[in-house]
Amino acid sequence: MQNADIARILNRLANMLDIEGANAFRVHAYRSAAQTIESHPRALQEMVTHDAPLTELDGIGRDLAEKITELINTGRLTVLEEAEKRLPSGLLQLLRVSQLGPRRIRQLHEALGIDSLETLKKAARDGRIRALEGFGEKTEAGILKEAERLNDAPPRTRLDEAHRAADDLIAWLEHAKSAQRLSAAGSLRRGRETVGDLDILVSSEDGPAIMAHLMAYPEIAETVSHGKTKSTLRLHSGLQVDVRVVGDESFGAALYYFTGSRAHNIATRKMATDRGLRINEYGVYKGKQQLAGRTEEEVLAxxxxxxxxxxxxxxxxxxxxxxxGTLPELVTLDDIRGDLHMHTTASDGKASLEDMARAAKRRGYRYIAVTDHSQRLAMANGLDARRLREQMTEIDALNERLKNFTVLKGNEVDILEDGSLDLPDDVLKALDVCVFSIHSRFDLSREKQTARILRAMDNPYVNILAHPTGRIINGREGYDVDMEAVLHGAKARGVFLEINAQPARLDLADHWARMARDIGVMLAINTDAHATEQLGHMALGVTQARRGGLERQDVLNTRTVTQLRKLMKR
DNA sequence: GCCGTTTTCGGCCCGACTGTTTTCAGTCG
Structure with missing residues (x-):
């Protein structure tokens, strides 16, 4: 059981209790524990094995430690099973409908017997929801629209979760005696932001031995199919995995074949046919003779x-x-010299200014920009002009202590509804890097939202538009915006956009990153870290940039701090 | 549910804004 699995289960329990109307602080305690566990560097399963006290983690007391231990040791959680007996499981689905929170879901359940997306849609179509207290026609219509959208989009697994699952399984399979080469394939290897299922490839002369070793993997929840060279499993996380074994002489061909994409493979197989060749998962063949297959390079050659x-x-x-011969030379993680978007304890981050700087330095960076929220985000303890100036003084002092490293003064200033900014120009002017972004009024029309962003860009002191669409993967659509106009506007004004590397954001998406490259707008790949470990999300952002075809020179934070300072002066 | 102590209970969830419901649930990070 991985930390992410424990966090998911605690969140599920929190959601159920929330719908039941449990004490809000209790619900909050489960959620905050889940968050702590998810970003905890050490596996809780291993801690339990070694009798390390779980109560050392923030927000985990005696009770939660006991529950988590039960979960790890037995794979079950009694309180959750009891809650599941009291509450139809379909109710949890309803939380994904924006406009519906726990209170309204409880109300819908009690008044109309709604217990799933299906019954919700039926009630909305029948016009029964508008009759309830607190609901109206517009709300009913909005709910119906949302419920229909959710229905035909089964959730795919986020790239970071898929990576963890694949790494663990590969580490397990490496211990099989006859395993030679191992790799993930499929959309995970292509770095898509979400994956449908995992494809794991192993080369070996003994397929049945690999499969026997696989079957002992503790994360397996269900075996869908089980053969000598191919098995399909479902993990506890719900993720489906295909594991395939081929001979080592075919590993490259199989890797190429199962990495896809389907459209790519069809195109190259056609090229092979035109040459009188055939490409399949075992190799490149002329008649019955294998010409290549050991590596992808040999196959493609x-x-x-x-x-x-x-x-x-x-x-x-x-x-x-x-x-x-014009394939781009894609940007790599090694090219990244700094991170230009992160938070500290001054706003809603978990680590201090100095801790963030030192953690970034340990990663081999030469600089960071500290960009806490601005005042409008009161909930995130956003900074007003006075506190921001105090932070700047603090940064000056810190820079004197740090060697070969620069902390740039920044802020993530809010774009207000009319496109003006949440802090006065004189303080923005004093910043080295000004990140600006939208955190409110996601519902504006395309025209208004686009005009709002362009107007914000007119301010001469802003530099990087953060999470430019506001989407949350498996969570919400981004706001409606004319991205092409935004990119042209950025180009004309010397402004940059961000690839936000938070695993749930990865915003810009790959196709927008490519458009930015084509228009000639440099992008910053930033983690938006709220804790030191989250600086590690950079790798996901780089993958997204690579999918957009970005080279080193297309990425702002591959520059030296001197070059960067010049680019920030518009 | 956690935390911390003024030790076994009280405080913790922060706050501005929106919508159309008419007094508050939902949203934003």
Missing amino acids: QIDLPWIPPELRENRGEIEAALE
Whole structure:
């Protein structure tokens, strides 16, 4: 059981108690424990095995420690099972409908017997919801629209969760005696922001031995199918996994075949056919003779192509570029010299200014920008002009103590509804880096939202538009905005956009990143870290940038601090 | 449910804003 699994279960329990109307502080305690556990560097399962006290974690007391231990030791949680007996499981689905929170869900359940998305939609269509106290026609229509959207979009697993699951399974399979080479394939290897299921590939001369070893993997919840060279499983997390074994002489061909994408593979297989060759998961064949298969490079060389990075294999022009020799030299994590968006305890971060700086330095960075929230986000303890100036003084003092490292003065200033900014110009002017972003009024029309952002860009002191669409993966759609107009506006004004590397955001999405590159707007890849460990999300952001075809020179934070300072002066 | 002590209970959830419901639930990080 992984930390993410424990966190998911605690959140599930919190949601159920919330709908039941339990004490809000109790619900909050479960949620905050889940959050702590998810970002805890050590596996709780291992802590329990070694009798390390779980109460050392923030927000975990005697009771929660006991419950978590029960969960780890037995795979079950009594309080959750009891709650599940009291409450239809479909009610949890309803929380995904924006406009519905725990109170209203309870009300819908009690008054109308609604217990699932299906019954919710039926009640909305029948016009029964508008009759309830606190609801009206507009709310009813909004609920119906949301419920219908959710229905035809089964949730895919976020890239970070899929990575963790794949890494753990591969580590397990590496211990099988006959395992030779191992790799994840599929959309995970292509770095898509979400994956449907995991594809794990192993080369070995003894398929049945690998499969026997696999079957002992403790995370398996259900075996869907089980053969000599291929098995399909469902993990406790709900994620489906395909594991395939091929001979080592076919590993490259299989890796290529199962990495996809389907559209990419169809295109290259056609190229092979034109040459009288056949490509399948075992190799490149002329008749019955295998010409290649050991590595991807050898497979692609048979059709006169260089190796193509998996992130580009979507049949979006990469094959043509490969033929012409114009494949981009994609940005790598090693190219990143700093991180330009993060929070500290001054607003809603978990670590102090100095701790964030030192953690970034340990990662090998040369600089960071500290960008706490501005005053309007009172809930996140946003900074007003006075507190921001105090922080600047603090940063000056810190910079004197740090060697070979620069903390840049920044802020994540809120864009207000009319496109004005949440802090006065004279304080924005004093910043080294001004990140600006939207945290309210997601509901504006496309025209108004676009005009709002362009107006914010007119301010001469802003630099980087953060999480430019506001979307949350598996959570909410972004606001409606004309991204092409925003990018052209940014280009004209010397403003930059962000690829926010938070796993739930990854905003900009890959296609927008590519458009930015084509228009000539540099992007910053930033983690928006609220704790030191979250600085590690940079890798996800880099993957997203690679999918957009970005090279080193397209990314702002591959620059030196001197170059960066110049680019920030508009 | 956690935390901390003024030790076994009281405080903790922070606050501005929106919508259309008419007095508050939901949203934002």
